[in-house]
Amino acid sequence: MTSFDTIIIGAGHNGVVAAGFLAKSGRKVLVLEAADTAGGGARTVEFAPGFRASGLAHVVNRLHPQVMSSLKLDRTLFEGEAVPTLALDAQRGPAVLHGGYGETLEGVSETEAGAFAAMRKKLLLQAGVLKSFLTRKPPRPGDIGLGDALQLGLTGLSLLRHGRQEARDFARMLLMNVADIADEYLTDDRLKGLIAFDATLGIHLGPRSPTSLLGLFYRLTGEVLGQAGGQYLPKGGMGTLARALETAAIAAGARLRFSSPVAQILTEKGSAIGVVLKNGEELRATEVVSAIHPVTTLQTFLPAGEIDTGLSRSLRHIRSKGNVAKLHLALDRVPVFTGVSLKDQRGRLVIAPSVDHVENAFNPAKYGAFSADPVMEITLPSMGDLSLAPPGACVLSALVQYAPYDLKEGWENGKPRFLETILSTIERYAPDIRSSIVAAELLVPPDIEARYRLPGGHWHHGELQADQLLINRPTFALSGYETPVEGLYLCSAGSHPGGGLSGVPGMNAARHIIAASKARSRR
Amino acid sequence: MTLDLATRKAAQPHFHTLLLESPFHERLAALDKTNDWYGWAGHKAPHALDDEELEYFAIRSTAAVFDISPMTKYRITGPGAVAFLDRLTVRNVAKLGINRVHYTAWCDDHGHVLDDGTLFRLGESEFRLCCQERHLPWLLDSAEGFAVDIREETGEVAGLALQGPTSYAILKEAGFAGVEALKPFQIGGFAHEGCTVTISRTGFTGDLGYELFVPRALALSLWDRLFEAGKFLGIRAIGYTALNRARIEAGFIVANADFMTAETALRGNRLRLPDEIGLDWMIDLEKPNFNGRRAIMAARAGKTLKHILVGMEIDGNVPPEHALVYHNKRREVGIVTAAIWSPLAKRNIAIASLERPYGERIQDGLWVEIYALRELQYQKLMKRARIVPRPFVTLARRSANPPGLF
Incomplete structure (x- = not known):
């Protein structure tokens, strides 16, 4: 039986980030991963012979600068150039957003560009205020220290610095729906549809659902390449980024073991003391950090009765059912999207022609049916990275919603029908695409759940909505990365601030663990 | 499926019968002279059937029969029963022997007491949990991950408490051979009408006594068997008022009287x-x-513990029911939750909830303020209170082995 300071369950990107930080603090760290490579949803997969794509996430838009600098990531290995976002319209041609979330626009009227700029400025200012919460442990009522109070005060001040009007607008807009904000600022349906899509991607809300603007705020708290709202497609797919994180963790001294699924977390008198692997092997550690879904961690991996009934009730109420499908197409030639330049095809192509369109796509999802006219974001990663497809061929990777986890008719029946629906939607924008398809892979939420061990197939490890944020993420008793089981911590996307390829939950959890153990040893 | 109003009404009889009758109601009603009923967990139960003093002295001098059928009862079975109950309750269930009973309590996540009750271990993995409140959702949610079956059996099981010095003599007279072997907190099964009556040497009086459980259908025949046997041994049916006096003497607490349960x-x-x-x-x-x-x-x-529950002895003979407790006659430090003049101890006794450190570090200088209503005029009494250990009364016969034949 080997003993470690820290065992991390799961080598998804947050697990690996946490491993890097904890190993840097001098801990002897072991990361256990069920799959045979690191990265989780950020792996690059070969979905057809010679065709590779990012498994789940396919755009980098929020990898946190502190993660990059603290882990000394060699960004030249994975960073690509900034790519535009295109709001497609089969008739009018696309509206193109360049720079960090449309610093400059192309294909829209001058008046509309001005309106968008005003909205963008407002949203980025507000997101800037929210951004300061990302890297901090959410302050818990009754448990607010001097530092927390100071930070909260500073946040308020930073808001007031911009004037009372801005503070009022912040309070007014925070919990609004994105459709109303779109109507407030914009007239162009392409741009309205785009922000409606971006606010709701990966969240079980329609643009007219209350609080749907939060999703857009969350997106805009992200930054890459020094740009708020920036984005790029990593060289070699997400797997390269995952490998860079893995290399950094190893350089810091962490060890990773693959094909080692955990069966149970070992406890003794209310403290975590290690894990048992599926093969029966026991590994001891003074800290166990879980980078997998919080509910799996506490309900499946802990012995029955280890957490109290009230907490296990609240875990049952965490909403964590995915709504997004992932589509991979192997194409024998580069597709032509009507009105889109070849250069712009390297960007993020969004099919969400209007707010109504997104709302109508959401409606059936409430009742367990998939969208009859789905909305999606498409990337063609092989256009910027020829290694991902055979010469002359092309990879299409798309996130498509809405695809409810619990499809009423069952996904066995539904999946072929949904694939057909998606393809005919894409055909409206790239008419000749169907004849170029060599292979297609559609992952609906239950497939994502099975392949990535992601309960509900939800990449945020729990809905990213107002009631499951900050001190209520994943649930009140578990916010702040600690669990009732001493020495057991959470660091997945299910913890504050949430999902997306940021590394922030992993980094925050590791920093908290390091600070807490320092505080303990001082006592 | 749409049901018409009449069908729906017929399917929900609880709207028509607000208080259910106990399996012993027929016998209780026949003995009842005071018509002083109250609601106990949805059942009709007597405060007293006859004179309260006589009923109290039946507990202490002969034998009293108290209907405990309304008490909430759960049957908990399955290979995971011990582990489940260990997770649910604060005591160690693995240490509870088969055919033994223990008094226990259970809490929510914050450690707040949800209820107290008695746990009967009827077999290796078969238990009965008796308590004041209803807890089925809590029990079922707590059972996640345990191989256990939980069923409420309140309505199916009739229960009687037979308490007092002649209680053993009555059981012997009634022909429950072998009942003398039962030690305190022990359970035995005895034949009755081709079925089994479960008898445990337990009770809520601090006296020699037993509790008997039978399937509902056998309730009346059990009652008759006891009353026939007790004819010349002073058997008497009693109500809650008399029992309450006995339990205070024994120092037992009652949920939602001496403390509030967390969900109430x-x-x-x-x-x-x-x-x-x-x-x-x-x-x-x-x-x-x-x-x-x-x-x-x-x-x-x-x-951070804020409160403490203590036994107190009060000067004088006026029971300070729900009186405020003061330190040095000035600072309010708690409340009396139960108090009686104890006929057995010949003392004025009380159970009180105090704010720490009073009752903990500071034990002296306690007073109670009694408002004695005397013919439409309050007489305000400030009486000295001394903290004393519970129980207030200890009876050798309660735990004597073999039990005494009085």
Whole structure:
């Protein structure tokens, strides 16, 4: 039986980030991963012979600068150039957003560009205020220290610095729906549809659902390449980024073991003391950090009765059912999207022609049916990275919603029908695409759940909505990365601030663990 | 499916019968002279059937029969029953022998007491949990991950408490051979009408006594068998008022009388940890996790326990029911939750909930303020109170082996 300071369950990107930080603090760290490579949803997969794509996430838009600098990531290995976002319209041609979330626009009227700029400025200012919460442990009522109070005060001040009007607008807009904000600022349906899509991607809300603007705020708290709202497609797919994180963790001294699924977390008198692997092997550690879904961690991996009934009730109420499908197409030639330049095809192509369109796509999802006219974001990663497809061929990777986890008719029946629906939607924008398809892979939420061990197939490890944020993420008793089981911590996307390829939950959890153990040893 | 109003009404008889009748109601009603009923967990139960004094003295001098059928009862079975009950309750269930009973309590995540009750171990993995409140959703949610079956059996099982010095003599006379072998907190099965009556040497009076459980259909025949046997042994059916006096003498607490149960309390500061209601002795921190364990440990370590439950002896002979407790006649430090003039101890006794450190570090200088209503005029009495250990009365016959034949 080997003993470690820290065992991390799961080598998804947050697990690996946490491993890097904890190993840097001098801990002897072991990361256990069920799959045979690191990265989780950020792996690059070969979905057809010679065709590779990012498994789940396919755009980098929020990898946190502190993660990059603290882990000394060699960004030249994975960073690509900034790519535009295109709001497609089969008739009018696309509206193109360049720079960090449309610093400059192309294909829209001058008046509309001005309106968008005003909205963008407002949203980025507000997101800037929210951004300061990302890297901090959410302050818990009754448990607010001097530092927390100071930070909260500073946040308020930073808001007031911009004037009372801005503070009022912040309070007014925070919990609004994105459709109303779109109507407030914009007239162009392409741009309205785009922000409606971006606010709701990966969240079980329609643009007219209350609080749907939060999703857009969350997106805009992200930054890459020094740009708020920036984005790029990593060289070699997400797997390269995952490998860079893995290399950094190893350089810091962490060890990773693959094909080692955990069966149970070992406890003794209310403290975590290690894990048992599926093969029966026991590994001891003074800290166990879980980078997998919080509910799996506490309900499946802990012995029955280890957490109290009230907490296990609240875990049952965490909403964590995915709504997004992932589509991979192997194409024998580069597709032509009507009105889109070849250069712009390297960007993020969004099919969400209007707010109504997104709302109508959401409606059936409430009742367990998939969208009859789905909305999606498409990337063609092989256009910027020829290694991902055979010469002359092309990879299409798309996130498509809405695809409810619990499809009423069952996904066995539904999946072929949904694939057909998606393809005919894409055909409206790239008419000749169907004849170029060599292979297609559609992952609906239950497939994502099975392949990535992601309960509900939800990449945020729990809905990213107002009631499951900050001190209520994943649930009140578990916010702040600690669990009732001493020495057991959470660091997945299910913890504050949430999902997306940021590394922030992993980094925050590791920093908290390091600070807490320092505080303990001082006592 | 749409049902018409008449069908729906017929399917929901509880709207028509607000208080259910106990399986013994026919016998109770026949003996009842006072018509003084109250609602006990949805059942009609007597405060008293006849003279309260006679009923109290039946407990202490002969034998009293108290209908405990309305008590909430759960049957808990299955290979995971011990582990489940260990997770649910604060005491160590693995240490509870087969055919034994223990008094226990259970808490929510914050360590606040949800209820107290008695746990009967009827077999290796078969238990009956008796308590005041209803807890099925809590029990079922707590059972997640345990191989256990939980069923409420309140309505199916009839129960009688037979308490008092002649209680053993009555059981012997009634032909329950072998009942003398039962030691306190022991359970035995005895034949009755081709079925089994479960008899345990338990009770809520601090006296020699037994509790008998039978399937509902056998309730009346059991009653008749006891009353026939007790004809010349002073058997008497009693109501709650008499029992309440006996239980105060024995120092037992009652949920929602001496403390508020966590799901009943509306006000946050009424919630109590076991240590705050005198149940700290039950808690086993060595066994695997149980609901509230971490909160209890944290409260002990952080010294955040706010309340304490104590027994008190009060000067004079006026019971200070619900009186305020003062320190040095000035500072309010608690409330009396139950008080009587004890006929057996010949003392004025009380159970009180105090705010620490009063009752804990500071034991002296306690007073109670009694408002004695005498012919439409309050007489305000300030009486000295001394903290004394519970029980207020200890009877050798309660635990004598073999039980005495009086």
